Each structure stands twice: as structure tokens, then as C-alpha cells.
Amino acid sequence: MNNPAxxxxxxxxxxxxxxxxxxAYKVFSEVSPLIxxxxxxxNQALLEAVSDTDQIHIVDFDIGFGAHWASFMQELPVRNRxxxxxxxxxTAFASPSTHHPR
Structure with a gap:
């Protein structure tokens, strides 16, 4: 057992x-169909939920690297034709474990 002292x-x-x-995350997301x-x-659920709005505010409680928002931002102008x-x-919150590997 580790003794904190x-x-x-x-x-x-x-x-x-x-x-x-x-x-590592990029490589994993390229080969994993799950991500x-x-x-x-x-993204599809969010686009449907905000289909009639002109202002969107997303609060992300563990944004990680934030790369997942890029495709959502690309789809916003497309859906408006x-x-x-x-x-x-x-608004992004980041946990220390996301940006401080141990």
C-alpha cells in the first residue's frame, strides 16, 4: 500500500x-468505431435539439481536448442552408486528470 506521507x-x-x-487519443479515435x-x-441529437434557435450555449463539464466540438461547429452552418x-x-471545464497525466 502507498503511504501518502x-x-x-x-x-x-x-x-x-x-x-x-x-x-494517442487521435489514433484511438481513428481506429475505434465507438468514439x-x-x-x-x-452531434445529431444536439443539432435536432437546437434546430430553431439562433443562440446556443453549451456547458461542457469535462471538455478534455475539445476536438469533439469541431464537427458540431462544422455542421451548424450546413443545417441552416x-x-x-x-x-x-x-463554456468549458477541464479536470486536472485530463491535462495532467500521471
Missing amino acids: TSPPPRTPTPFDVIFKMG QFVNFTC GATAPSLRI
């Missing part, structure tokens, strides 16, 4: 740690 302090992540984690399916399904795209605000 004798455990070394967690190391500070380097920029390379973050880049490595982002690269692609979840992102597509979530040339009309003005709605205003989008994303």
Missing part, C-alpha cells in the same frame, strides 16, 4: 506528455 509528489507534466496523450459513433450520435449560423458559446 512517503509517496513522492506527482511529477509536473511536460508539453511532450500532453502531445503524446493527444496523439466516432458516440460523437456522431451526440445559407442562412446565418447561430451564435455558439462553449
Whole structure:
């Protein structure tokens, strides 16, 4: 068992740690149909829910790297068929474990 009194302090992540984690996530999402399916399904549900609005505010409680919002942002102007795209605000919260690998 780890004794908190004798455990070394967690190391500070380097920029390379973050880049490595982002690269690993990208590779995993390219080969895993699960992540692609979840992102597509979530985007479709959100687009249907906000179909008649001109202002959208999303609160993401663990945004991670935020890459999943790119496809949603690309679809917003497409769904309006040339009309003005709605205003989008994303309020993001990030957990320390997302950006500070151990």
C-alpha cells in the first residue's frame, strides 16, 4: 500500500506528455468505431435539439481536448442552408486528470 506521507509528489507534466496523450487519443479515435459513433450520435441529437434557435450555449463539464466540438461547429452552418449560423458559446471545464497525466 502507498503511504501518502512517503509517496513522492506527482511529477509536473511536460508539453511532450500532453502531445503524446493527444496523439494517442487521435489514433484511438481513428481506429475505434465507438468514439466516432458516440460523437456522431451526440452531434445529431444536439443539432435536432437546437434546430430553431439562433443562440446556443453549451456547458461542457469535462471538455478534455475539445476536438469533439469541431464537427458540431462544422455542421451548424450546413443545417441552416445559407442562412446565418447561430451564435455558439462553449463554456468549458477541464479536470486536472485530463491535462495532467500521471
